[in-house]
Amino acid sequence: MRKLLVTALCLAATVTATGCGATVEKPADAKSSAVTLTNCGREVTYDKVPERVVTNDVGITELMFALGLEDRMAGFAMPDDKGDLTGVPWKGGYEKVKWLSKDQLTKENVLDARADLVFAGWNYGFREEGGFTPEALKKLGIPSYVLTESCRNGRTESSRGIMAPLDALYADLTNLGKLFGVEKRAAALIADSEKQVAQVRAKAPTGAGRPKVFLYDSGQDQPFTSGRFAAPEQIISEAGGTNVMRDVADSWTTVGWETVVERDPDVIVICDYGDVSAEQKKKFLLSYGPLRNVSAVKHKRIFVLDYVDLVESPRNPSAIARLGTYLRTVAGRS
Numbered sequence: 001m002r003k004l005l006v007t008a009l010c011l012a013a014t015v016t017a018t019g020c021g022a023t024v025e026k027p028a029d030a031k032s033s034a035v036t037l038t039n040c041g042r043e044v045t046y047d048k049v050p051e052r053v054v055t056n057d058v059g060i061t062e063l064m065f066a067l068g069l070e071d072r073m074a075g076f077a078m079p080d081d082k083g084d085l086t087g088v089p090w091k092g093g094y095e096k097v098k099w100l101s102k103d104q105l106t107k108e109n110v111l112d113a114r115a116d117l118v119f120a121g122w123n124y125g126f127r128e129e130g131g132f133t134p135e136a137l138k139k140l141g142i143p144s145y146v147l148t149e150s151c152r153n154g155r156t157e158s159s160r161g162i163m164a165p166l167d168a169l170y171a172d173l174t175n176l177g178k179l180f181g182v183e184k185r186a187a188a189l190i191a192d193s194e195k196q197v198a199q200v201r202a203k204a205p206t207g208a209g210r211p212k213v214f215l216y217d218s219g220q221d222q223p224f225t226s227g228r229f230a231a232p233e234q235i236i237s238e239a240g241g242t243n244v245m246r247d248v249a250d251s252w253t254t255v256g257w258e259t260v261v262e263r264d265p266d267v268i269v270i271c272d273y274g275d276v277s278a279e280q281k282k283k284f285l286l287s288y289g290p291l292r293n294v295s296a297v298k299h300k301r302i303f304v305l306d307y308v309d310l311v312e313s314p315r316n317p318s319a320i321a322r323l324g325t326y327l328r329t330v331a332g333r334s
Contacts, residue, residue: 037175040151041162046143046179050117056105056125059313060147063172064119065093066189066314067182074113075100077125079274089315106132110142121147122160123252124311145179148172149231149251149312160251161229166197166238169231169312189314196317197238200324204240205331213241213327214265214296215310218276220284222254231312232269235305239324240331241267257290267330268296269323273307301330 036045052074055061061076066089075098088094100109105125110118118137120126124147126133134144148168150160163171170190177186205211215232217224226232227248236243244263245255268285272278282302291297303326309319 065090121150
């Protein structure tokens with residue numbers, strides 16, 4: 001879950017207002033008083049409004065863009081296998097903000113950017129390996145904000161997720177709105193997202209008609225997938241399906257193929273990113289012997305969403321709408 005492919009998609013209404021040319025409220029004065037937020041279950045106080053934010057990965061970066069905060073950014077890091085960025089909703093943000101690294105953030109590029117806030121997440125930039133952690137940055141005098149989808153939950157050393165995925169998205173939008181003084185913009189984004197999701201939910205299959213869905217990110221020996229705290233959980237459920245790994249109390253994690261076979265998904269959703277294309281992933285799934293009797297494979301019910309759709313990002317509602325359309329077609333055949 002480190003890379004992405006981006007589609008040329010402009011989300012509807014308020015969610016894409018920044019990328020489509022609308023104006024937003026002016027961010028708060030950088031000399032405003034301190035702000036205290038709850039982040040990953042802890043109260044964190046920021047002494048001033050950040051002016052030189054650096055972000056790691058696409059979903060995190062686009063949260064800033066969606067709030068119209070390009071002027072508060074000193075740069076972003078993300079891999080370069082994203083496809084064409086010319087038609088994305090926040091093209092202007094990508095053109096305006098410096099691309100610091102085509103890998104991930106490091107202490108060196110954060111210091112070089114003179115960052116006054118690092119917005120990243122566990123496995124979305126923050127990592128014990130190499131010592132790139134909020135604690136290490138604090139020692140350098142640089143505050144951090146941790147993506148809520150990635151919050152460690154204490155169940156194991158590395159398990160992540162403390163709330164439902166859309167709640168995590170809305171919590172981050174609310175917090176960022178408060179920190180940067182753009183509460184109205186954040187509230188509008190949340191309201192529009194809730195409206196989009198409600199419209200899909202109203203048309204979604206119910207009861208036994210809900211298709212069982214498996215999210216396939218990567219991996220051949222063992223599949224990398226989504227538990228109940230990663231964005232695909234609610235993308236699938238609000239679209240009208242049931243995530244077959246929803247009992248896994250983690251966000252992104254590895255499971256065994258035997259579990260996938262046992263739970264017999266009706267649909268497989270491929271996360272499209274990285275060096276292995278969606279088509280290559282699809283060919284693997286359709287030819288992998290242990291899956292031959294799985295319903296999704298037998299009926300070739302495989303749907304593709306981009307990485308940016310499937311991590312916490314302002315594109316989640318659009319992903320719900322597109323998957324919802326597909327799942328209603330599947331339910332109609334059942």
